[in-house]
Amino acid sequence: MAGVQVANVSRSFGAHKALDDVSIDFADGGFYALLGPSGSGKTTLLRQIAGFDFPDSGRIAIGGESVERVPVEKRRIGMVFQNYALFPNMSVADNVAFGLSVRGEPKATIAMEVQRALDLVQLGKLGARKPHQLSGGQRQRVALARAIVTKPRVLLLDEPLGALDKALRVDMQIELKRIQREIGITTIFVTHDQEEALTMSDRIGILRDGRLVQEGPPEEIYDRPQSEFAATFLGDANIFRGDATGSGIKLPDGTTIAASTGASVPAGAKASCAVRPERIQISTGAAKPDPANANTLKGQVSKRIFAGNNSTYFVDRDGQTLKVIVQNTGAERLAEGEPVVLSWSPDSTVLIAAA
Amino acid sequence: MADQLAIGSRRGLRPALPLLLPAYLWLTVAIFLPLSAMAFFSFMTDLPLAGKEWTFTLGNYAAFFSQSLYSTLLFASLRLGLEVTLWCVVIGYPAAYVLAKVLKGRSREAIFLLVILPFWSNGLVRIFSWAMVLREGGILDTALNAVLPFKINIDLMYSYPAVIIGLVHSYVPYMVLTCYLTLQAIDDSLIEAGRSLGASRRQVLWRVIIPLSMPGLIAGAALIFVPVVGSFMEPRILGGRTGTFYGTVIEDQFVAVFNWPLGAALSFILLAVVLIILALAAPVLRRAG
Numbered sequence: 001m002a003g004v005q006v007a008n009v010s011r012s013f014g015a016h017k018a019l020d021d022v023s024i025d026f027a028d029g030g031f032y033a034l035l036g037p038s039g040s041g042k043t044t045l046l047r048q049i050a051g052f053d054f055p056d057s058g059r060i061a062i063g064g065e066s067v068e069r070v071p072v073e074k075r076r077i078g079m080v081f082q083n084y085a086l087f088p089n090m091s092v093a094d095n096v097a098f099g100l101s102v103r104g105e106p107k108a109t110i111a112m113e114v115q116r117a118l119d120l121v122q123l124g125k126l127g128a129r130k131p132h133q134l135s136g137g138q139r140q141r142v143a144l145a146r147a148i149v150t151k152p153r154v155l156l157l158d159e160p161l162g163a164l165d166k167a168l169r170v171d172m173q174i175e176l177k178r179i180q181r182e183i184g185i186t187t188i189f190v191t192h193d194q195e196e197a198l199t200m201s202d203r204i205g206i207l208r209d210g211r212l213v214q215e216g217p218p219e220e221i222y223d224r225p226q227s228e229f230a231a232t233f234l235g236d237a238n239i240f241r242g243d244a245t246g247s248g249i250k251l252p253d254g255t256t257i258a259a260s261t262g263a264s265v266p267a268g269a270k271a272s273c274a275v276r277p278e279r280i281q282i283s284t285g286a287a288k289p290d291p292a293n294a295n296t297l298k299g300q301v302s303k304r305i306f307a308g309n310n311s312t313y314f315v316d317r318d319g320q321t322l323k324v325i326v327q328n329t330g331a332e333r334l335a336e337g338e339p340v341v342l343s344w345s346p347d348s349t350v351l352i353a354a355a
Numbered sequence: 356m357a358d359q360l361a362i363g364s365r366r367g368l369r370p371a372l373p374l375l376l377p378a379y380l381w382l383t384v385a386i387f388l389p390l391s392a393m394a395f396f397s398f399m400t401d402l403p404l405a406g407k408e409w410t411f412t413l414g415n416y417a418a419f420f421s422q423s424l425y426s427t428l429l430f431a432s433l434r435l436g437l438e439v440t441l442w443c444v445v446i447g448y449p450a451a452y453v454l455a456k457v458l459k460g461r462s463r464e465a466i467f468l469l470v471i472l473p474f475w476s477n478g479l480v481r482i483f484s485w486a487m488v489l490r491e492g493g494i495l496d497t498a499l500n501a502v503l504p505f506k507i508n509i510d511l512m513y514s515y516p517a518v519i520i521g522l523v524h525s526y527v528p529y530m531v532l533t534c535y536l537t538l539q540a541i542d543d544s545l546i547e548a549g550r551s552l553g554a555s556r557r558q559v560l561w562r563v564i565i566p567l568s569m570p571g572l573i574a575g576a577a578l579i580f581v582p583v584v585g586s587f588m589e590p591r592i593l594g595g596r597t598g599t600f601y602g603t604v605i606e607d608q609f610v611a612v613f614n615w616p617l618g619a620a621l622s623f624i625l626l627a628v629v630l631i632i633l634a635l636a637a638p639v640l641r642r643a644g
Contacts, residue, residue, distance in 0.1 A: 050551060052547055052550075071550075072547070072550045072551055073550045073551075073552075073553050073554060073555055074553075076553070077551060078551070078552075079547075079548065079551040081544045081547070081548060082544075083542065083544055085542065085544035085545050085547070085548035086548075087545060087548075087549075087563055087567075088545075088567070089563075089566045089567055098549070098552050098554070098562070099552035099553050099554075102549075102552065102553055102554040102555075102558045102562070103553055146548075146552065147551075147552075150552060150553060156551075
């Protein structure tokens with residue numbers, strides 16, 4: 001088991017900069033998500049750590065040992081592929097045994113370790129099956145057992161749950177987390193699914209266009225995004241753009257929005273504010289907003305989407321559409337076209353310096 | 356449920372008939388009828404041409420067993436088939452691997468064209484061009500002597516190696532094509548998965564790639580072995596006196612000696628032997644695949 005350090009890694013394919021000076025520290029035993037849209041470089045970064053591709057510059061270390069020129073087979077990593085990549089000509093047990101067998105371990109040891117790994121992923125009885133006789137979720141577990149049976153220093157997962165349907169994916173998220181805790185292995189997990197990243201990982205790294213945008217625990221990134229991209233990619237956010245006032249921003253129409261979290265931006269500079277839809281209180285003109293909600297805006301409901309436990313209101317305000325999520329408490333619902341007052345606290349408002 | 360299935364399959368066959376008919380009609384006319392005629396000839400004492408007398412006989416088949424020459428030549432031909440197939444694997448498989456897994460885009464197309472090229476040239480032209488390369492004072496001899504500081508004599512013409520070279524050249528595209536198709540179907544992530552588990556490139560090749568491309572190797576081997584065992588053109592032209600094989604003897608019966616019944620009988624014995632070999636090999640190969 002070991003931590004992974006990536007320092008100033010760059011990698012270009014022709015004119016395309018797939019990774020641009022990325023530095024990120026994965027602590028020993030942590031569960032990390034690399035999150036980003038397609039083409040953001042997250043898979044390229046994972047492949048650099050795995051050793052399928054070498055960086056143009058920069059350093060990669062596993063357990064303190066430089067590996068940026070070490071081929072994949074010597075890095076002692078475990079990898080789970082998006083399509084599972086099980087060997088179709090081998091049984092489940094032979095798939096899991098592969099890593100131990102190429103190492104030349106004695107047969108008895110292999111059999112014991114394979115059984116233990118299959119038990120860990122709860123497939124103890126399916127060793128004799130061929131991969132094509134398994135369901136998607138079972139293949140996923142076999143791929144995981146195969147990756148961890150060799151006791152790798154780090155476990156790399158490339159969108160491993162992408163091919164599963166939603167219910168199975170939630171099961172596998174819990175299962176994966178359980179197994180990761182049980183063996184305490186450093187795990188780096190590539191995903192484009194923000195919910196998956198939020199629920200599973202200890203820390204998240206958000207990538208965009210080959211650069212690391214922000215890195216930190218999920219709560220921190222969600223509550224204090226440092227860029228409009230981080231705010232809107234991880235969760236949903238209403239973005240206001242204007243000029244910094246020192247304690248918030250002033251919108252072009254003169255409305256001020258107070259913000260007490262986020263970056264400090266010198267007065268007069270361009271800045272924006274991000275507010276999460278569930279932090280905004282929505283009421284008809286008659287009701288009094290919470291006195292702590294210093295920020296208020298007037299608008300008109302343009303659309304309501306009912307989603308069972310909550311409703312999303314789209315509120316038009318001066319050419320901008322704001323999103324507000326309201327828990328369904330049985331209170332009166334607002335009709336489309338109704339004039340409303342939106343209010344929220346400066347504590348829920350994150351100030352972001354313009355890029 | 357079963358009724359539905361039956362209806363479904365009947366529905367499936369009827370519209371298919373007009374599509375199947377031309378192929379089966381062609382097979383009947385072009386293969387089944389001539390082959391039946393040949394089978395009939397093989398039991399005759401002489402050709403029924405120009406009013407010659409003939410009767411039914413098993414003598415043509417008996418000739419194979421009474422004269423050791425035929426079985427000796429059959430063994431030589433089987434060995435030739437085996438050797439040519441092996442060389443085609445040795446040369447064709449790596450080429451197919453590079454085509455399927457290393458080259459991309461235009462360079463793949465260009466190399467592919469080079470592989471297919473022998474298919475597009477006339478067989479006789481191909482063989483005679485080899486004759487020009489291999490004979491003493493030919494292209495290979497001249498070129499080597501121009502480069503090497505000492506004098507060597509290269510005269511491969513009319514030898515067993517010349518036959519092998521000519522046959523391998525003619526048949527290696529089959530191996531490249533069949534192996535290319537199976538290799539291309541192997542997902543690159545399987546190779547990466549193998550290496551991520553600590554296997555060297557060589558281990559991945561032996562444990563993952565070769566087993567998964569076995570169907571292509573087997574198909575290629577079958578496509579090459581069967582015609583090479585019966586080949587006569589390459590042995591005759593490139594082998595000269597050393598190029599007497601089972602296939603050339605059969606050819607002699609048809610074009611030189613005009614003993615069609617014996618030629619037909621020898622052909623059917625060859626067909627039987629090849630079928631027996633393929634049948635014996637099938638379970639072994641299936642397990643390997």
